[in-house]
Amino acid sequence: MSEKFFSPCPRGLETLLASELDSLGAENVRAIDGGVHFTGSFLLSYRINLHSRIASRVLWQVAMANYRNEQNIFDLVYSLPWNDWFDVSCTIRVKTTAIKSPLKSLDFVTLRIKDAVCDKFRALVGKRPSVDTRSPDIRIHAFLESGCITLYIDTSGEALFKRGVRQYTNVAPLRENLAAGILLLAGWRPGIPLLDPMCGSGTFLIEAVLMSLNIAPGMNRSFAFEKLRGFDGEAWGDLRSSAHMEQKPVGPLPIFGSDLYGDELKTAQHNLENLGLLTAVSLKQANVLEISAPASNGVLIANLPYGERMGDLTELQEFYPKLGDVLKKKFGGWTAYLFTSDLRMPKFIRLSVTRRIVLFNGAIECRLFEYKLVTGSNRS
DSSP states (O other): OOEEEEEEOOOTTTTHHHHHHHTTTTTTEEETTEEEEEEEEEHHHHHHHHHOSSOOEEEEEEEEEESHHHHHHHHHHSSSSHHHHSSSTTTEEEEESSSOOSSSSSHHHHHHHHHHHHHHHHHSSSSSOOBBBSSEEEEEEEOOOEEEEEEEESSSSSSSTSSOOOOOOOSSSHHHHHHHHHHHTTOOOSOOOOETTTTTHHHHHHHHHHHHOOOOOTSOOOOOOGTTTTTTTTHHHHHHHHHHHHHHOOOSSSSSEEEEEEHHHHHHHHHHHHHHOGGEEEEOOOOOTTTTOOOEEEEEEOOOGGGSSOOHHHHHHHHHHHHHHHHHOOOOOOOEEESSSTTTTTHHHOOOOOOEEEEEEEEEEEEEEEEEOOOBBBBO
C-alpha cells in the first residue's frame, strides 16, 4: 500500500534531498521550499530514516481536509483512528505550523488538536494519552494553509540531524544534515582529500567519515516508528543488518581537521573516539592562518566564525583578508567552500568567488561561497 510522506530539510538542500529520496526508492518525488513530498510503502520510511543524510524528519501524512474554523479541525482530528496507529500508553506532542492561515491563534489550534486526540482515545479505551512536550513517544504535526489542513505522524521522533553520534558540541554547532549537504554541494566524494581548518566539534569531519565508510547515519539511534502499531521488527532488523554489512572497515582516510583551540579539538576527538572513528581522521591543533595544505589538491570546507564564535566586526575585518592570503599562497589547486552568515565576508577576503549558494542554518540565512584557488588569485 502506497503512503504519502513529507520530509523537511534545511532550506537550500531540497534538490539534493529529492535526489537522495529517489535513490532510496521513493516515488512521486516533488521538492518544494523547505522539503520534499513523496510516496511509497511504509517500510520506505524505515529505510529513509536509517539512510538519509539530508532529511530532517520523515512525516507520514494521515489526513488532509479543508477547514473554516477550529471546530472543523477538532472534528477532523476526532474522526481519525488514532488507536489504530499507536497505543494510549504512548506520550504525545502536537506541533502546529501555518502559512496564511485565517485562524488567530496557533496555540489554540494546537490545544484543540490535542483535545481531539485525547477525547477519541477516552471514547475508545476509557483513557487518554499523556502529553510530553520534551521527549514524546509520538509527535503529531499539523500544517495549516489558507483553507486546508494536513496532519502528519512523525516517524522519526528526534530530528534526523541528531544522529546519536555527536556527544559534545561547541557554542555554534552546525546541524549534521546541513553539513552533509554542504559536503555534497561542494562536490566532495570519498577519497578526495578534505580539510576543515576550523573543525570545532568535528561535524564536517564526522559526516565525511560516515560517507567514506558507508555508515548509515541512523545506525546509532532509535526512531518513533518503532512505537507505532504494526511496526515490522523483522523487516527493520533486516534493514539494519544489511546496512551494517555494507559498512567499510575503519582505517586512515585523507580527512584532516584542525582548530586553534585545544578544547575545541578535544571535543572533535571525543566525538570521533566515541564512534570508534578516531583513526580515520588526522587532527592537530593549529591556527588557520598558519596551516599548509595536507595534499596537492582537495577540498577545504570551513564554517567561518561569526556571532558568538568570534569577536567584534573589526576583528573579523582583520581576519578575512589574512585568511584570503593563506588560501592564495598555500592552497593552490584546492577548492575552498566557506560557509557564513556574514555576507560582508567576500568583500574583505579578496578572492574571486566562483559560486554562491543560499542556505539556511535553522532560521539564519547564510551563504556557501566557492573559491577555486590558484596561486596569486587574490583580487587587489
